[in-house]
Amino acid sequence: MNLLLLTAVEAADPLIRLRDDRAKHIREVLRATPGDQVRVGILDGAFGRGIIRNVSSSAVTLECKFEEIIPARSEDTLLLAVPRPPVLARCLTQAATLGFGQIILIRSWRVDKSHLASKVLAVPTMRQLLIEGLAQGRRTHIPALHRFDLFKPFVEDHLESIIPGGHRFVGHPSAETQTSKLHIPKTAAVSLAIGPEGGFIPFEVRALQDRGFQAVQAGPHPLRVETAIAYLAGQLHLLRNQSTD
Amino acid sequence: MNLLLLTAVEAADPLIRLRDDRAKHIREVLRATPGDQVRVGILDGAFGRGIIRNVSSSAVTLECKFEEIIPARSEDTLLLAVPRPPVLARCLTQAATLGFGQIILIRSWRVDKSHLASKVLAVPTMRQLLIEGLAQGRRTHIPALHRFDLFKPFVEDHLESIIPGGHRFVGHPSAETQTSKLHIPKTAAVSLAIGPEGGFIPFEVRALQDRGFQAVQAGPHPLRVETAIAYLAGQLHLLRNQSTD
Numbered sequence: 001m002n003l004l005l006l007t008a009v010e011a012a013d014p015l016i017r018l019r020d021d022r023a024k025h026i027r028e029v030l031r032a033t034p035g036d037q038v039r040v041g042i043l044d045g046a047f048g049r050g051i052i053r054n055v056s057s058s059a060v061t062l063e064c065k066f067e068e069i070i071p072a073r074s075e076d077t078l079l080l081a082v083p084r085p086p087v088l089a090r091c092l093t094q095a096a097t098l099g100f101g102q103i104i105l106i107r108s109w110r111v112d113k114s115h116l117a118s119k120v121l122a123v124p125t126m127r128q129l130l131i132e133g134l135a136q137g138r139r140t141h142i143p144a145l146h147r148f149d150l151f152k153p154f155v156e157d158h159l160e161s162i163i164p165g166g167h168r169f170v171g172h173p174s175a176e177t178q179t180s181k182l183h184i185p186k187t188a189a190v191s192l193a194i195g196p197e198g199g200f201i202p203f204e205v206r207a208l209q210d211r212g213f214q215a216v217q218a219g220p221h222p223l224r225v226e227t228a229i230a231y232l233a234g235q236l237h238l239l240r241n242q243s244t245d
Numbered sequence: 246m247n248l249l250l251l252t253a254v255e256a257a258d259p260l261i262r263l264r265d266d267r268a269k270h271i272r273e274v275l276r277a278t279p280g281d282q283v284r285v286g287i288l289d290g291a292f293g294r295g296i297i298r299n300v301s302s303s304a305v306t307l308e309c310k311f312e313e314i315i316p317a318r319s320e321d322t323l324l325l326a327v328p329r330p331p332v333l334a335r336c337l338t339q340a341a342t343l344g345f346g347q348i349i350l351i352r353s354w355r356v357d358k359s360h361l362a363s364k365v366l367a368v369p370t371m372r373q374l375l376i377e378g379l380a381q382g383r384r385t386h387i388p389a390l391h392r393f394d395l396f397k398p399f400v401e402d403h404l405e406s407i408i409p410g411g412h413r414f415v416g417h418p419s420a421e422t423q424t425s426k427l428h429i430p431k432t433a434a435v436s437l438a439i440g441p442e443g444g445f446i447p448f449e450v451r452a453l454q455d456r457g458f459q460a461v462q463a464g465p466h467p468l469r470v471e472t473a474i475a476y477l478a479g480q481l482h483l484l485r486n487q488s489t490d
Contacts, residue, residue, distance in 0.1 A: 002467045094469070094472050097466065097468060097469065097472060098466075098468075098472070098476075099466060136467060136468070136469055137466040137467060137468065138465070138466055138467060139466060178486060179483055179486075180483050180486030180487045218479065218482070219482060220383070221342065221343075221344060221382040221383055221384060222247045222381060222382060222383060223342060223343075223381070223382065223475075224339070224342065224381055226471075226475075227339050227342060227343070227475045229475075230468075230471075230472045230473075230474075230475035230476045230479070231343075231475045231476065231478060231479035231482075232479060233476060233479075234463060234475070234476035234477060234478075234479035234480045235479045235480060235482075235483045237463070237464060237476075237480075238424055238425050238480045238483060238484075239483075241423060241424075241425030242425045
């Protein structure tokens, strides 16, 4: 945990008393004592500094000061075919760490139907996983979550209203364009579509291409879903940083 | 499994009979029937094609033809501070998928001593994890594995003989050089050092810098170990692909 995240309600108190895993982390991992400072953030809000005022076996009390400027929300989108539950859990946490502003979970042809019944897909569970990822990556904005269990209606009726323009890519092992040939303006919003194990089927790739998703390949070696997300996110981040536009 | 990996001994048989998880995979995931073809590879050897000759509940029999050219072994090195066991398992598999030619596990200051007693560190276990990663990434060369439980003797006495020249980087969140500023020749061997949670301590970073490791930061957001490996591997791959040297 690199950032202690608080809800807006918690942060409104002049003295914040924590009794949950966050208190445990401060006590047992950070081993903080009164007077120590910790980085804090308000969910969907500002960063700040917390000063530990009291540590007991049942609670930790902090006094926090927050910055006045709220960081901008990322406009990047991860479009992800629902993987099997343990992978989904890691992908959600990782996507929040990597700074995607929204995550769209879709059922594509090769998604196993059983994955859709997973407990990981319960909204409170996903929210908790996203918050873990934010705390890891020192970010405050929880990614917006969308879920579509039918591919075609999603692409035809919802995609354009959810994804705000920007540069769009779909990772595809047999695509002709290598990521190293791309140029992406520094301030562009980026959408990244990642298929299930075995990939999107040709119909799905074409449907995404028709909506402006460029098929790109990161290399000839198939990557697991969670590896592909980090690998391509790293490349897209680097390409934007290289840009002089 | 995107590649069926065989040992050299197995591959020497004109008819190869499998009874383990590979047979199960062919039967239950690929649902192959006699006459079907599968991609095969010899560990540390050539790729080939296997034709399924027989499928029963207890065994699968294949006839394989291998290419004459053995792919080159990667000269890339991953230098990894031993993470906690489940993360280590995923890191090993991922590193094999990503094509590191060798993996050096080291104990740095912030590595929890208990991690070194993990069963994951048993050589047969690590080998199995690496083979899973190769099968995912369609690669045949098993990364060489080294392990050093003392940082200073490793850096002073062993590093130079194990890592063959090349470009060397250590991921460090507060480094001044961003990866987007790097230029890496297309054919350069690359070494990537990734610290434990909390990072390498300043002494360790300096020791690595003294051996030519350039400290680079991928961005201001701390990444989990496994995310950092994929994120930076993606960037280093892209930088080499962009090079005209």
